[in-house]
Amino acid sequence: MSMIFAAVKCFVFAFNFFSLLLGICIVCLNIFGLEFAIPNTDEHTYCIVGVILGSFVCMATLFGCYGVICESLGVNVIYSFFMLMLLTTQLLQMQTYKHQKFFVNALDLLEDAWDDVEMDPNEMQAVEINYHCCGLYNANDYKYRHMETPASCYRFQNATLESNLYTRGCVEALETSYHQTMERENIFNWSLLICECAVFLYSCILSILLFKRSHATVHTPLPEDGYAPPQPVPRINHCNSRTHLLSN
Numbered sequence: 001m002s003m004i005f006a007a008v009k010c011f012v013f014a015f016n017f018f019s020l021l022l023g024i025c026i027v028c029l030n031i032f033g034l035e036f037a038i039p040n041t042d043e044h045t046y047c048i049v050g051v052i053l054g055s056f057v058c059m060a061t062l063f064g065c066y067g068v069i070c071e072s073l074g075v076n077v078i079y080s081f082f083m084l085m086l087l088t089t090q091l092l093q094m095q096t097y098k099h100q101k102f103f104v105n106a107l108d109l110l111e112d113a114w115d116d117v118e119m120d121p122n123e124m125q126a127v128e129i130n131y132h133c134c135g136l137y138n139a140n141d142y143k144y145r146h147m148e149t150p151a152s153c154y155r156f157q158n159a160t161l162e163s164n165l166y167t168r169g170c171v172e173a174l175e176t177s178y179h180q181t182m183e184r185e186n187i188f189n190w191s192l193l194i195c196e197c198a199v200f201l202y203s204c205i206l207s208i209l210l211f212k213r214s215h216a217t218v219h220t221p222l223p224e225d226g227y228a229p230p231q232p233v234p235r236i237n238h239c240n241s242r243t244h245l246l247s248n
Helices: 003-038 040-069 075-097 099-116 124-132 172-213 241-248
Strands: none
Touching: 003 040, 003 099, 003 172, 040 099, 040 172, 075 172, 099 124, 099 172, 124 172
């Protein structure tokens, strides 16, 4: 029993540690995504929810590690319910927010910025600087519109060297960026989801073992319950007389 209990404790502690690392990574990724996300969009909301969930995961894993170390039944039961809530919330987040929808919204905004590039070039230039691209499909798009290629189409905004010109268009750059982001998010989200499932399972097992151990203690009956402790039996010699021994 003690070996099983120690093994379960090790599993819970290890998966808590992995969940903590993954939670920190998800918080960092979503903070990085907030820099590129447009406010008041689904992508911006997704990043905010990701930061909040990742922070709660980090706090929950620290709480779970405390429950493992102190071997408290109440702490582990509360932690199991809290982890189940986080698990359900993350599943809902992954099903509600789709990266394909984010890409379509970003593509619409990119096309609007390109349509207004002659009147307001700032939005298009900001996209070109962030994604290291030029024009809508390639660098020749400005020539087709009889416009001068802006400095935002060059590396370090240095238009003196033709080799610094970005050749790929912003549609391709946007698609590549969202594809890479989706892969990273899926890897971290599914890894965290698996760790949370394992933590929830083993924390439930640990709570059951703690419950059994707390009720397995043998209680000694008390005298008021009608129990009289046995009296010590006096030791006597084989002749049943100390006088006989002394007389000899």
